[in-house]
Amino acid sequence: MGQKALTIKQAHFTMIKIGIAGASGYTGLELIRLLVQHPDVELAVLTSETFQGQNIAEVFPSLNGVVDLKLQPLDDSIVKECEVLFLALPHTTAMAKLPVYLQSGCKVIDLSADYRLKDPKAYPDWYSVTHTHPELLKQAVYGLPELHRESIQSARFIANPGCYPTSVILALAPLLKTEWVDLNSIISDSKSGVSGAGRKPSLTTHFTEANEGVSPYGLAEHRHTPEMEQEISNLAGKPVRVTFSPHLIPMTRGMLSTVYINLNQTLTDEKLVEHYREFYKGESFIRVLNPGKFASSHHVLSSNFCDIGLKVDSRNQRLIITSAIDNLIKGASGQAIQNMNIMLGLDEKTGLMAPGIFP
Ligand SMILES: NC(=O)c1ccc[n+]([C@@H]2O[C@H](COP(=O)([O-])OP(=O)(O)OC[C@H]3O[C@@H](n4cnc5c(N)ncnc54)[C@H](OP(=O)(O)O)[C@@H]3O)[C@@H](O)[C@H]2O)c1
Structure with missing residues (x-):
């Protein structure tokens, strides 16, 4: 049985490996900040084109002493290193790559709008693109847990909602x-x-x-x-x-x-x-x-x-x-982690219950 087929009970002994494509962006940073405090996962892959080769803590000094990982370019092989892949990329950057990521057995949570709309005809109208994989739009579950929790539980691929x-x-x-x-x-x-x-x-x-x-x-x-x-x-x-x-x-x-x-x-x-x-x-x-x-x-x-x-x-x-x-949290990265928790059979609240910062 491959590591990706681990049950959650087994997975408690091995941390779940996480990839973040677009780790040098704002939602990428929020994913990192929240996931380093998550008890069941570990960061395995972080990507950036602009900062490839640099340590993430050089890009975001707030991560100094907390995360020690080099940024790598977005490349098909990253899926071999992770079990859950977050796509924190601009719209259309990874649209065409979804079949490759899914074939690897990775669970994918896409923070962009690439797979949120069920009607492929809406993409030329609203995003000025022809969808490269309209056949996958049905498979993508719209990741608003309060409305679609049951479908998220069995999903391999989440289209995380917009803010x-x-x-x-x-x-x-x-x-x-x-x-x-x-x-x-x-x-x-x-x-x-x-x-x-x-x-x-x-x-x-x-x-x-x-x-x-x-x-x-x-x-x-x-x-x-x-x-x-x-x-x-x-x-x-x-x-x-x-x-x-x-x-x-x-x-x-x-x-x-x-x-x-x-x-x-x-x-x-x-x-x-x-x-x-x-x-x-x-x-x-x-x-x-x-x-x-x-x-x-x-x-x-x-x-x-x-x-x-x-x-x-x-x-x-x-x-x-x-x-x-x-x-950046319920409107993006927090909701993405809530979806991850549900997909993995973890307590949905894990790593997410911190109250707001005020003042
Ligand atoms: N910001 C929000 O509040 C929010 C809320 C909900 C959803 N979203 C969605 O989440 C996604 C990420 O948003 P964000 O605000 O985090 O954006 P961002 O701050 O601009 O970050 C974008 C990330 O994507 C990488 N990237 C850009 N072009 C790329 C390319 N051609 N190939 C590979 N990597 C590329 C960037 O890396 P380098 O530049 O370092 O190469 C960076 O890490 C977007 O689809 C956005 O619509 C954002």
């Missing part, structure tokens, strides 16, 4: 099978810290451009829209559209989505909080706030939690939902 979709889908999911809301009226006004755009510098993320200002971008055409609509429509059992307005705000990390939806009937904050708590019963990372409390990025910073606050605007018969996450 904005995580905050918006979790905000809306409990409502989608009720008759309480008008599904034609969803608007999400969302704000992201600058790390959401990754480490590679660009004009919009330049300090002078991003600091001391709030800027909308991608209005009505952001790439995360089809991902939200796919999941929300599946839950509702019919096509649902979202008006999505993302904003860049001058903070390093954190994300807040304020979601508006019209109510079909009179409801109270208390009734909604009770319903959300029932829907998310047993979910370790969803915190439905008490009536009258609003979610804030402050309270989830550097954590895997998603805080959800509910407020009925009774004058306008509308519900306002606030949903806060850390874009």
Whole structure:
């Protein structure tokens, strides 16, 4: 029996070997930071093109004395060295390589959008690419554990959700099978810290451009829209559209989505909080706030939690939902580790229960 076929009971004696492609990026660093504290895994392979040959601690001095591994180029042979491979790469970088990684027996968790959308025709429309492996889109499980835990348990390949979709889908999911809301009226006004755009510098993320200002971008055409609509429509059992307005705000990390939806009937904050708590019963990372409390990025910073606050605007018969996450943790690397834990049959919370950093 090969090492990749080890049961979890056996694996307790041998640490599970982890590869991170794109270890020199922001989500790569978060994976490293969280996984070094995980009791069941060890880092085996880290990749970077720009910094290949250098020690990861030279690239990120915060890892000095904690991780001692050289960065290597992204090459097909890396899968021989690991049992779980995280792809923390820009969209389309590894799209064509998925069959090679999967054939090796590795479990793959892709943080990019390459396999999130089920409809291959959506890729030319939203990502300006023709999908190289449309046949694999069905096999990729959309890795939002609160909605797809059972499929994740048996998956070999996870398409880890985007940060904005995580905050918006979790905000809306409990409502989608009720008759309480008008599904034609969803608007999400969302704000992201600058790390959401990754480490590679660009004009919009330049300090002078991003600091001391709030800027909308991608209005009505952001790439995360089809991902939200796919999941929300599946839950509702019919096509649902979202008006999505993302904003860049001058903070390093954190994300807040304020979601508006019209109510079909009179409801109270208390009734909604009770319903959300029932829907998310047993979910370790969803915190439905008490009536009258609003979610804030402050309270989830550097954590895997998603805080959800509910407020009925009774004058306008509308519900306002606030949903806060850390874009790099529940919006990316923390959620990826949550998926890994589920795939490996480990306690889903392992390595992820640290509360947010405040102040
Ligand atoms: N940032 C977020 O909040 C967030 C949230 C959810 C999902 N995501 C997704 O997660 C993925 C990674 O995002 P990130 O923010 O970590 O990006 P990032 O900071 O820009 O890091 C990208 C990583 O990919 C590597 N890379 C770039 N081009 C490559 C190529 N052609 N071949 C091999 N490696 C290459 C880079 O390595 P070198 O430059 O050192 O070669 C770097 O390690 C993206 O798909 C992103 O959309 C990000």
